[in-house]
Amino acid sequence: MSTFQIHYFASASTYTGRNTESLPAPLPLSSLFDTLEAKYPGIKEKVLSSCSISLGDEYVDLVSDGEKSGNEGLLIQGGDEVAIIPPVSSG
Amino acid sequence: MEDLETRCASLRTEIAAAEAQLTKLKRELHEAEGAALRAQSQKTASANATTGQRTKSKWPLHGEEYRRYGRQMIVPQFGLQGQLKLRDAKVLIVGAGGLGCPAALYLAGAGVGTIGLVDGDTVEASNLHRQVLHRSRNVGKLKVDSAIEYLRELNPHPTYIAHQAHLTPREAPDIFKDYDLILDCTDNPATRYLISDTAVLLGKPLVSASALRTEGQLMVLNNPPQPPGDKTGGPCYRCVFPKPPPANSVTSCADGGILGPVVGTMGVLQASEAIKVLTSAGESVEATPPSLLIFSAYSSPQFRTIKLRSRRPNCAVCSAEATVTLESVRSGSMDYVFFCGTVDPADILSPEERISPSEYGNVDSAGAQRHIIDVREKVQFDICSLENSINIPMSTILASAYSAPTLDADEPKRLPSWLPPEVAHESNKPIYVVCRQGNDSQTVVRKLKELGLDHGGERPVVDIKGGFRSWREQVDPDWPDY
DSSP states (O other): OOEEEEEEEEEHHHHOOOOOEESSSSSEGHHHHHHHHHHHHHHHHHHHHHHHOTTTEEEOOOOOOSSSSSOTEEEOOOOEEEEEEEOOOOO | OOOHHHHHHHHHHHHHHHHHHHHHHHHHHHHHHHHHHHHHHHHHHHHHEEEEOOOOGGGGSSSSHHHHHHHHHTTTTTTHHHHHHHHHEEEEEEETTTTTHHHHHHHHHHHEEEEEEEEOOBOOOTTTTTTTTTOOOGGTBBHHHHHHHHHHHHHHSEEEEESSOOTTTTTHHHTTTTTTTEEEOOOHHHHHHHHHHHHHHHTTTEEEEEETEEEEEEEEEEESSOOTTTSSSSOOOHHHOOOOGGGGGGGOOOHBBHHHHHHHHHHHHHHHHHHHHHHHHHHHHOOOOEEEEEEESSSSSEEEEEESSSTTTOOOSSTTTTTOOOOOHHHHSSHHHHHHHHOEEEEEEEGGGGGGGHHHHHHHTTOOOOOEEOOHHHHHHHOOOOOTTTEOOOHHHHTTTTTOSOOTTTSSSOTTTTHHHHHHHHHTEEEEEEEEEEEEEEEEHHHHTTTTTTTTGGGOOETTTTTHHHHHTTTOSSSSSO
């Protein structure tokens, strides 16, 4: 089965209890949050809502409040790398 | 004994007086040296004017500066021009902590002409492992003063400006306007948005970094610093993170921990980016595309770079649809604390549901039958714990808190897997819950009651008020103060 690799940083890695894992591909980018929510209940509200997301080495927009993000049709393919990047504010 | 204490007190007073005197003398020396340098250069300048000859003293830098900065001046990307640009530059570093210290150290060392530091905190012993400008003897001193004391010894040439208070929306624009570049070295979301907004509105590029535990983030924002609405300007903090994280998910270094070299790496990278921005300014170099650098010390690869987009078309600050203005920042109508949310005070339990550490100390020494649950993370439990206490980390409890509720309301509640069977079944024993500060313990008492462990109020389930912090104050002064 084809998979993509997803990396969790900061609070995303704390919430999921892991740094990285493989998920089944292909997956529409727009379904990413729901897929993660099903796997890690509560993650959407507590973590993902404020995160940056990257596909490959590019920032992608998943803002869900109805505006056009320009990434509506994107598909995560087998072999792709996705990163969940929460804002870290401490220092 | 009393004599000794009096002696110690008088020695402390003498030392404080001597230190104050020393600081005063150093400041006077610094001013005198500055005046001497200026007098010297005026003298040579007028001498040159009279003779009309080009002499060695017409070199743009002083002899000492060539020796001091030579190693960076012979780097092709930097050169004499780079040095002169740094000398003319004014950099504001907001936060004199784990990021600000290394950033300021390298920028002062490199010869940035004016360095401002903003911080209202004083140095604590728990800062010293990472905040490299502060020394043990400066515990208790204002961080900006402690930092500038070190920087002045490192390099007396720059002008150092101390802003001895936390950055506030009212003052931020007036402080920022005198600088060319801002470094965000702070530790909370509200201040990060304030710094980014102010930097955008005043047209200052911003080098932003953060760090927690083993990870860090770095971005150069608002670069180039075009006016709001100009699409060719660099994105701002809001473009990358338009929504602040939920307030109760924000972890500080005090709670989450931080490795010194991790935050040090991020601060040093900020200095490096600052030098790049300052020395390229004014040249028609191809703009470097904005990116987010993630450092993760325990991952492989350790560094990842994410290409960022240009300004967000509906950004509240830097787009044509901007709603945030300098006036709304200053007046407080852009309310950063409200925008980022606050954590409700944790006093969620009634007095009967709580017990003071000293009361628990009595229960403990009486040897009464009980369960004591410690909800700190395992790594903290391993540093110190009470005898016979059971460790159930808060993160474990929260992670299962969102599992789907049982659909059938009549079905008895299934107990979660993190709950040890003896706690569930030995219903004659009261349950005591303790944590580090006394907040999480209250949340867990609520949770245990929701699970029915108090048997409708028959079985005491209480939290230890103030956690181990109060335990140390009331019961055991030797309890490790980590």
